[in-house]
Amino acid sequence: MRDATPQTVYLKDYTPPDYLIDQVELVFELDEQRTLVRAGLDVRRNPDSRSASEALTLFGEELLLVGISLDGQALAAGDYTLSDEALTIHRVPGDRPFRIDIENIIDPQANTALEGLYLSSSMLCTQCEAQGFRKITWFLDRPDVMSRFTTKLIADKTQYPVLLSNGNKIGAGNLDGGRHWVAWQDPFAKPCYLFALVAGQLEYVADEFTTVSGRRIALEIFVEAHNVDKCGHAMQSLKNAMRWDEETYGLEYDLDLYMIVAVDHFNMGAMENKGLNVFNTKFVLARPDTATDSDYEHIEGVIGHEYFHNWSGNRVTCRDWFQLSLKEGFTVFRDQQFSGDRSSPAVKRIEDVNMLRTRQFAEDAGPLAHPIRPEAYIEINNFYTLTVYEKGAEVVRMLHTLLGAAGFRQGCDLYFKRHDGQAVTCEDFVKAMEDANGVELTQFRRWYSQAGTPVLEVEQAFDAGRLTLTVKQSCPPTPNQPEKLPLHVPIKLGFLAADGSPARFQYRGEFCEEATVSLTEAEQRFVFESLTEKPIVSLLRGFSAPVTLKIDRDPEELAFLLSYDSDTFNRWEAGQQLVSRIIFGLIADIQAGRTLTANPVLTEAFRAILADAGADLSYRALLLSLPDEGYLGGQMAVVDVEAIHQAREFVRLSLATALSAEFQRVYAEHHQDESGCFDASAVGRRRLKNACLSYLTALEKPDSYALAETQFRSARNMTDQIAALSAVVNSRNPTKADCLDSFYRQWQREALVVDKWFTLQATCHMPETFATVQSLMQHPAFDMKTPNRVRSLVGAFSQSNPLHFHARNGDGYRFLADRVIELNTLNPQIAARMVGGFAQWRRYDTDRQALMTRELRRIVETEHLSKDVYEIASKSLA
């Protein structure tokens, strides 16, 4: 058990801060084990304070106090109280500004939680979001306290030649004893969660960007020396993002310098600290031979995301952590738009929706479901969720859909103008959208407060040129929300004529080929007129709302939409529905002990896709992809892990068998060495070819083994090399051990590639996987203190290998719980993420439920359990 039950924090309890800190002067004497921090705070009482207390309470954790003074007068022990989480000065002036000076010591080397100041390889760096600043010094660590920071860094010049912090460099010099100093000043007031410092032996790549108004910005990416050859793509991505935000949102960068530092040890993807982003190396480093096409895309997306935060997050920030989606949902939406514009909007949308439906829908249907603006938390780090980020982005996207691109832009302009320099709420964002557009979004606001995925059930009736759609909406109960109110759901739709062409219709008097209708009632009828024949409906185009759509269709209708829908999302979706339908039929056959037979409708649909010469090859590769096992499981009342796998593999093998000549032809047609080329057609050719390779692998024939092995041995880019290795490993290919070994030897010095090697084995569906995972835990390259490595093995196995993680004997569950318990003391944030593997236990059969809950209870009963793990594990059991 925990030492004491942790406190819950509620949104309804929000009160303005009693004090404000206008200026902060920080001095760091950096040392791996004993860093001295001096903080000078200019404090004054907040005129909006609602309290009469004369005390000032500052948050602080794991700090060693050296001394504290008020207006230059040292405080005595009786003047303040110190606890594990705070420092309270009993009396401070209420009628005038005053100065607090604090000196304290911290130990970065002992900090394996990677929050506050910590050591990554040989560099020192910080992570302050959400509440890491309080592990650096005592402070009003809350986002509605915004201060101007100056930071002086002092360190050994050989060990830490590079010393960075936010803003502009204002001075530097040498000191005795081989030390030096650098001072930084950030002219923008910011919450302390955006503070950062970095110190180390770093090299950098420099470039320049000229803003739309002609200001020259220096761009610098800092990495360890052996990585300087992998920064080019990140730098180009940064410039693309800067240009895009000017063109799309009219937003310009505001400092003279933009720095990015890549670190090996990082709990998340990256962090938007003002002027000094700190990134997980995974989202910076890329070279054609080390990074896949998807890696290149993710890097551009994350670089964009952090850059976009400079406005949506930094210039306008969050009042409190319940408003996290204000910056994250909005910024994810912005990075999705950016990535779509940079590559293929159709492909990007499908990838995003696929992720949302597989993972966020599961979260929203389970014990950890929460609204995008949560109402309570125990540990805020647990709320950096798919719901806050991805569903949050969908909510912003719906505003974009409802207001149109121009109206949405006006709303954003007003939001940034009205709230520049402020810490605000989701409500302020919606209000700006309303005011700028002269509309009313009262009902729409429910998306912020209601959890759960709404279900739309649609019925159609056609009579004399008139189509009536009856749409019912409902939303299943979620924790603390048994009843739900109807939401405002934008439904984008169109109709297809019998020849596949768009059918024109009249809606509310206007003729159109496509319309967006607003569903606001629990049940509502929509009438479309002037149709010449009964059309095939295409609903929820572009996935216009994050809902589950239920509509009765036969396989022929789905195949028709897969061939003809002009909406690229719905065309793909029809294919997914068709395959899912067939897989669920097979699952029923498996459960009833019937023999399985291939479905000719699907074979013919795939034959057509393979024969089509359509231009967007990445899109065509997506049309050939089968829904993943996690997504299929999410649609079953009781997840049947083995049957899902068996049925899906049966479909893969039957398609491969029936269409082997086609797969081989398409493979050969697109197999060429274009390593180093990342334009849409080269990327598309690799995707399509590797999709074919994966089907051919299912044949388990000498030819297909040879094909995979040859591609593996001759590949000169990581996309082809890893796709081939995956084909080898997920089959009985006799060269498997040899290929895995040679891959490791080739790449053992590239940590990010070694991560791929772990993940590939952890997600393998062959029978020996669990034994492999256990032995990989003993591999010299495995390290529990490196989050990327933990995610690549433990995370990948428990979250992306349902077949083996959910093994009937409970081995996978015991394995995960053991890892969670180990991680709990090392890195609570990562430990809590790993518990997520158990959250869906109610969806399985009773034997598995018993096994999973036993492990969850074992976790909850662990001594010295962190708040992070306690919250996830106890809520999962509730």
Ligand code: PHE
């Ligand atoms: N704010 C970061 C982002 O999404 C995420 C993050 C949160 C990073 C907490 C580190 C710690 O861009």
Ligand code: ZN
């Ligand atoms: Zn973000």
